Amino acid sequence: MTSAAAAILLVAAGHSAYAFGDETDTESSNPSGPGGGAHDQDLVAYASHSRITVRQVRGSGGTGKKGNLAPVDSSWEPPACWYEPVFTPEQLKAFVDRTDGSGDVGIHESWYGKSLWTDHYQDGKPGHNFDDAYSTADGYKDYNIGKGGYFWRSVAPDPSAPASWDCGRIMFWQAPGRIPDVPHAPTAKTLAEFAYDKIRVPDTEIELKPAAKSTVNLPTWVWLDKGTFQEVTVRAELPHTGLWAETTAKPVSLHLDPGTPDAETSPASGECEINADGSIGTPYAEGSAARNPPCGITYLRASGGAPYSLKASVTWQITWKGSGGSGDTLPSGTFETTQDMNVQEIQSVNR
Structure with missing residues (x-):
């Protein structure tokens, strides 16, 4: 973009970006790392923040010391990234109007400047996915207001992990009641593996x-x-x-x-x-x-x-x-x- 008010920032591995959503912060955030908090009716969260909620439902209820498990198989790793619902169409429009466009559209990509958001999500102009193929993302008319569903965004517990770049699609809309048919869409197994690290x-x-x-x-x-x-x-x-x-x-x-x-x-x-x-x-x-x-x-x-x-x-x-x-x-x-x-x-x- 030619204007300083409209800029794309690619966040290098190891640097935490931030994004905006509407969910309540939960146990899903890493307590030793970046967190989130309420601000102007939006949740300000870093790229490592997930909206997955985790709670212990059985066992280990005592007050003694507790700790996390180390996998016996040292080569095993939980998913590096996946996609989650962030905004309804109405919430996305309200966010863009209220902030003049300042936030993440992906783990490693931030948009600063309202025109970036309105070009793609309001006026139907195509965008670019920073995936392996550098593919084109179709634009939307008026944020898809009236169609329900959610706009989904990529999430990575550790944005510095090289594999977190695998989720390179910019924020996209999905019809209500459906999981996106894209690589790295979340599954029950994704949640199970995410919960592994939360076991105490x-x-x-x-x-x-x-x-x-x-x-x-x-x-x-x-x-x-x-x-x-x-x-x-x-x-x-x-x-x-x-x-x-x-x-x-x-x-x-x-x-x-x-x-x-x-x-x-x-x-x-x-x-x-x-x-x-x-x-x-x-x-x-x-x-x-x-x-x-x-x-x-x-x-x-x-x-x-x-x-x-x-x-x-x-x-x-x-x-x-x-x-x-x-x-x-x-x-x-x-x-x-x-x-x-x-x-x-x-x-x-x-x-």
Whole structure:
């Protein structure tokens, strides 16, 4: 454009843009990153903002520490981008009139200047999609007012991700009650995978005997009470689409890493499976000090001046179900914690 009042800004990867919508900010925003807030009856949100609402519907309701899961399959990644409904035709017109045109039409594309918006969305002039083919986007007459439906816009949880450029269409209209037939349109699986990162599981606070200090060559018993770990389910919904998914994490095993090669685990793999009642291992009973526990560690050398770092990680099996009878599995996740283990030698006196 020749006027400074009408400019297209392509936002480079790693730089957060902003956009405008009409939904309420929810748990879907990344609390450690850019957020959004109400302003002049519009929601000002960054490109990483999604309108997917997420709430926990079962499990992990305690007040202790909680954390997010790390996928066991390190190559697995959730969707980098997708499209969501943002404006009704009437809301889009009101936004353009009220702001004189200043906001995002895509993850990496912002329009500044009212004529950019009115040319395309009011006067029917074609625009350009910044997709692989640099395709042409047909224009609209008077914002499609009276036709219902929504204008959809691309969203990326992390706009710096290279794959977020795959959603290169500028904001487009979709008839009511339908999901757009375009690549990267949202599905129930999209919501399930988005919810994966929102699952919060309890800290792995294992029970130990002896609790504070172990002795060389004597087993340390490890167990988790059956009430400590329960399934955790989060529900994700995308407004105005009918799409929803519930993602469930179920604890299936506890892995022990003694923090030193001078130790033996029981079982030898260090993988303690969850019992039928939901517990792990067996609580220590008086007189069992010399027995080999079903879940435990035997240290073979004293820790000396610095304690060993015992790592305990619970593996959580992930499944999901969603709208339209859909459902499947996702990669299992782990949550790991560490604690200091002081190991002493048995002192004896020879006469």
